[in-house]
Amino acid sequence: MQASIFRSHGLAAQIAVAFLIVYAPHLHAAVIRPSLQESQASIVAASERDFDRLDNEAGLRSGGAFPFDYQHLVFFDLDEQGEPIAGADLWTAASVQAGRLRGVYEGGWNYSLNMTVTLYAADSVVARSETRNDYILGSRLDPNEPDGFPIQAMLRVPAGEYDYEIQIRDNNWEDNRSVNQIRGRVVIPESIITQPFISSVAIAADSAGTWNPSADLELQLNAARIIQKDARPYVYFEAYGLTPGSTYRGEVRLVSRWVSRGQGEEFRGTYQPFQMQYRGNVPADPSEPVRKLLRLDLSDTDPGHYEVQIRVRDLETGLVSEVRSARLKVRGADSVRRLVPVVDVTVDEP
Template sequence: GDANRAEAALARAEGRIPDALFLIDQARIAFLEHDVSGTEDYWAACRIADEVGSTEIWLDIEVLATPEEHDTWDRLRTLPAADRDACAFFRRFWNRRAAAAGMGVDDRIVAHYQRTRFALDHYRRRGRVRPRFAARLGRPTNSVYDDRGLLYVRMGDPDEVAIHGGSDCIEPNISWAYDRPGGYRIYHLSPLAGVDDWYLQENLAIVYRCGSWDRNPMVAISPLLLDVPGQPFHDLYLSRMGLDPRYARIANHALSLIGDAFAGSRLAEELTVEREWTWQDGEYAISTVPERPAVDLSVDFALEWLQFRAPRPGLTRVWLNGLAEASALQPVEKEGQDVYRVQIVWTLLDETGLFYRFIPSSFDAAVDGPLDDEAGLSLRKSADLPPGTYRWMLAISDANSTADGQGKKVRGGYAGGDVVVRDLGTDLPVLSDVAVSADSVGAWSPTAGISLNPTPARLTGDDGVAFIYYEVYNLTPGGMYETRVVLQPEDGGPSFDLSYPGTAQRSASIVTRGHLRIDLSASSPGRYEMSVTVRDLTSGHVTLPVRTDILVTRD
C-alpha cells in the first residue's frame, strides 16, 4: 500500500523482470497515487504481454468478472498464441463497465484499483471458512476478500446499511442495500460461527439460531433452527423495515405464528419468497455488471432519439433529445436570476464491445424566477456514429447539488437501453426521423433558417398546431415530391391524411429538408400515431414510413 516503497522496489527490479510485468507494476503504483496517467503503462503492458503478463492483468480484475467472462477467459487461454487477443478481451471488459458507470475507461480502471486497495485493508479474508452462497452464484473462488470486499469492489459503497448486533439467538449480521431502478438490491452478511470473515447469506433467517434441528420445518429452505419464532426473530426482521417494507410484514407474521404450526403458514411462505429475492439480488451482484452512475434517482427525465445523415459519409448523426424535470432541480441565484445547471454523461457501446464513446456535457438555464412544477429543461447532444446497435446509458445530475458523506450520490437520475442507429446512406430515397415541436422558434437549429424546440413529449401548442422537421435523401434532383402525413387516433377512431407538395434540391448531394406546420386544431385532443412517407413523383419511389406519436393539446 506504500507507493514510495513500491516504486523503490520496482526500480531495483528494472531489467530483471519482463517489460510487461514492469509496466503493470508501474501502473499499479500510479493507481495507488490516484494518477490516471498510469493507464498509459497499463495498456502498453496489455499490448506486449505474453501469457504470463496477460494472466497478471487478469488476476487483478478477476473479482469483477461475471461467470460468463470467466468462461470466455478460460477459452481464450486455450487458443494458439497467434489467435489469442487478450488485449481486446480487456478492452471489452473495461468498456462494458465504464459504459454502465458513466465514466471514462481510464477513470474506471483507477477506481477499481482504489477499491481493491480499500478492500484489502478492510475486508481481507482471515479465516478458513469459505463462502457458500456466493460461491454457488459464481463468486471467484480464490478471492482474497470476504463478501463485503466482493460487494465493495463490484458495486462500491452501499447506499444504506442496516445492522442487528446479535443476541443469544441471533448471529451478528449486517445488510448492505444498493439503490437501483425498481428498488433496493439487498445483501445480508454474517460471519455466522466465524469471527472475522463476513459472507453473503441466502436469507436473513439463517442468522437465527434458536430451536432444534428435529423440529425445524425450514431445513429445506435454509439451516434455520426454528421452533416458534418470537420477539427476537421479529426484531431481526423489523430492523430491515427501512430497506424494504416486506421485512416488516415477515416480522409481523413471526409474532402471529401460534404453536408449532410453521409448515404451510404465511411465515413459511414469506420466508420462501424472501429467499428468492436474495437469490435474484445475489445473481445481480455476481452474474451481471452491476455498475451505475454516482447519482441518486430523484430527477425524472424523458428522452428520444432523432437520427439524420451525418456530413461525413457512412455515419449517422444521432441526437439525444431530452427533457429534465425542473422541479427536482435546485437553482442558484445569480445576478437576479435563477440559474439551473445540469450535467449529463452519455455513453455508447457497440455490439463488439470495442467501440466506446463517453460524452459528457453541461447545460445552464437562467430564468426570471423559479420554474413551475410542470416545466422541463431541454437536454440535447449529438454524436456521429456508424450504423449498428449500441448499448446506451444517460446520467443527468444537478450541478448545484453535492454528495454529502461517503457513498452518497448527487441529485440526478439515469437510464439505459439499446438504440439501433439506422443506415441512411442507401441509394434509394430514405427518410430521416421526424422531430415534433410545439413552437416555430427554439434553440435547436438543424440547418440555417430553422429553429425549433422539439421535446420527447411531442406536444402540439395550445392552439393544436405542431411543427415537424425531417430530411429526405436521394430524391430526383430538382424533381417534385409529396410528403404524406397519416394520423391515427390512439382510441381507434378513423385516421386522416395530410399531403404536402415540394421540390427537391437540384444537387443530388444536397439534402432535401422538410419543415411543415401541422394544424390539428380541428382534431380531438389526445394522442395520435403519426406516419410520415415521402414519394418521389419522378421515379415513383416511396420511402419507408417513419412513425412517431403526437399529442394534441388544448388551452
C-alpha cells in the same frame, strides 16, 4: 440427395451419410444466393423495422430525483454524389422535469444541466458526447412545476445496435450530489440507396430552442411527445435519395391509433384529423438532403394517441419512400407537460 430419402433407410442411411462426409469432401450443399433485388428489399425492410423500433421507444421516462423524458432520432449525411455517408447522426433528446432542479439567483434564476450520452459495444465505449445548458428565468420555479427543460446531445456512429447510458446532472449541486441516469439499448438503422427514404421525425414545441438540425434552424424538441390540443407543434424531417434539382411530392397525415378493447367503447373523434399534400423542390446540390419543417393543426383532434405519417414521391423517377411515423399523445390543456418558457439559454457542446 434429399434428407427424406436418407431417413427412410435407417442405419444404411447413417452409413451413407458418413461415407459422403468422409470420402466426398468436394461435395457441398447447393447455396441459393438471393438476387440483388431481393437483397436490397431485405435491407429496406430491416431499416424500416429499426426505425419503427426507434419510434416505439420515443417518449420513454426515467425515474430518479428529477425525472426526464427522452428519445433517440437518426439523421444521415450525403456525399457529393448524393449517396449516404457511412454511419448516422444519433441525437438523444431529453426533457427534464424543471421543478425538481435547484435554482440559483444570479441576476435572474439560473438552472444548469449537464447531459452525457455514452454508447457501448461489447462493454467498450464506442462514442460519448456531453452537453451543458444554462437556463435563465425571470422568476423561481415552483417545486411542483411539471414542465421540462430541453437538452440534447449528438453522436456520429456506424449503423448497428448499442447499449447506451444517459446521465443528467444538476450543476447547481456540488460534487455530483444530484445525478440521474438511465441505461438501455438503441438501434441505428442502415441508410438506403435504392429508393427515397426519410429520417426520424422530430416533434418540436416551438421554433426557438437549443436543437439545431441545420445551420439556420433552431427548435425546442418535445422528447415526451405529449402535445396540448390547442397547440400547433412543429414537425421536422429530412428526405434522402431524391433526384437533385427535381421536384417531389410530400404527404403528411395525422392518424388516430385508437383501438377498441372490446368493452363497448365508442370512438367519437376523427380517425384522420389532419392531412396535407405539398410539392417541394429538391436541392440541386446532391450533398444536401430535403429538410422540411411544417406545423400540425390539432384543432380537430380529441385527446388520445396519434401517429404522424410522412411519405415522399420523387416526381422525376416516380419512386416512393416507405412511410415514416412518429407517435404522439394529444392531451387537454390542463394535463399536458410543456417546456419551460426560457428567457435565455446558453449552450456549451464540447
